[in-house]
Amino acid sequence: MKNYQRLKGMVAATFTPFDANGELNLSVIPHYADLMAAAGMTGVFVCGTTGESLSLTVEERKSVLEAWVKAADGRFKVIAHVGANAIREGIELAAHAQQAGADAVSAMAPSFFKPASVKDLVDFFVPIASAASELPFYYYNMPSMTGVSLPVAEFLLEGKKAIPNLAGTKFTHNNLMEMKDCLALNNGEFEVLHGYDEILTAGLALGAVAGVGSTYNYCSDIYNGIFKAMETNDLATARLLQQQSVNVVKVIIKYGGGVRGGKAIMKLIGIDCGDCRKPFTPFSEEEYKNLKTELESIHFFN
Known part of the structure; x- marks a missing residue:
């Protein structure tokens, strides 16, 4: 892997901006990137869950990544999520990420036809990671979304035998015993990127040194602290x-969680990423009003 350095600190899982018609609005990304740079982000995680990846076409995902690489301009790393249910799409996205100048790639497990064993998961990822062989590859473990709950430590050990650029895992799960097991493998060989913002302190206490989060976008002072x-x-x-982080998360859960509620918060802080794509319901003006009131009650804007 070229110029490989381990991640440390905050990596923001970015929202994908849409216009009023639900089309990509890439013009938002330069200003968005300036905010991330000013917030001290180590990197951004593009077109993941927060970025509504599986609601985008392959070409749209390529366009979003290219816009982020350009806007980042070397100020922070750009990690491309290339996970897909169709393996050929994952291969295409990974190859594009390397060509486009991304710093790393990551992929979640397929979530329709699911791998039944660690070997199945490794075999699925081998050609995807190989298509971006010069970049570190992270397994995006998120069983709450994918329905795939295979042992991650076993995946890392077996995966490394077939995936030379396997760097670690984006661990978005609350099984902290399993997370610690991954951190301890081979005296810390693998990176474990903490994925649940509301329990970041627990992950750091176990030994993680980097996190990927959606609420980092608008609560960077909290997480930097x-x-x-x-x-x-x-x-x-x-x-x-x-x-304070938990208080914010409790509010956004009322509005559809980190993707729908978080995207609305972005608009309130001046980065209008539009509504989420269906099946999410568009945010109403009444909801924006109520959301702002609830955030004020926990001193969010202070």
Whole structure:
């Protein structure tokens, strides 16, 4: 892998901006990228769950990635999610990511016809990772969305035998024992990117040093503070900040969760990414009003 460096700190899972007609609105991305750079992001995770990846066409995903690579301009890393239910689409997206200048690729398990064993999962990923062989590859483990709950530590050990550029896993699961197991493999051989924003302190306490999160987009001060507090063993501060994170998450859950509710928050802070694509219901003006009121009640805008 060329110029490979482990990730550390915040990686924002980005929203995909749409216009009023539901078409890509790539003009938003340069300003969005400036916000991420100013917030101190180590990187962005493009076209993942937060980015509504499986609601996009292959060509749309390519366009979004190209826009992010250009807008990043080397200020932070760009990780391309290339997961797909169709293996040939995953291969195409991975090859494009490498050609387009992405810094890494990641893929979730197929979620319609599912792998029945770790070997099946490894075999599915081998040609996808190989198509971007110069880039680190991360297995995006998110059983709540994919329905695939195979042992991740076993995948990492077996996967490394067939996927030379396997760097680790984006671990979006609350099984912290399994997460710790992954962190301990071969004296820390694999990167484990923490994926649940509301329990970041737990992941960092177990040894993770990087996280990928959707709420990082609009709560960067909170998470930057958590990372710094945990580095200095200031648990009291970390706990207070984590509670602020939990308070925000509790609000967005009322509005459809991190994708729908989070996208609405982006509009409230000046980055209008439009509505989510169907099957999500468009956000109403009444909802925006209520969301803003609830966020004010927890001092979000302060």
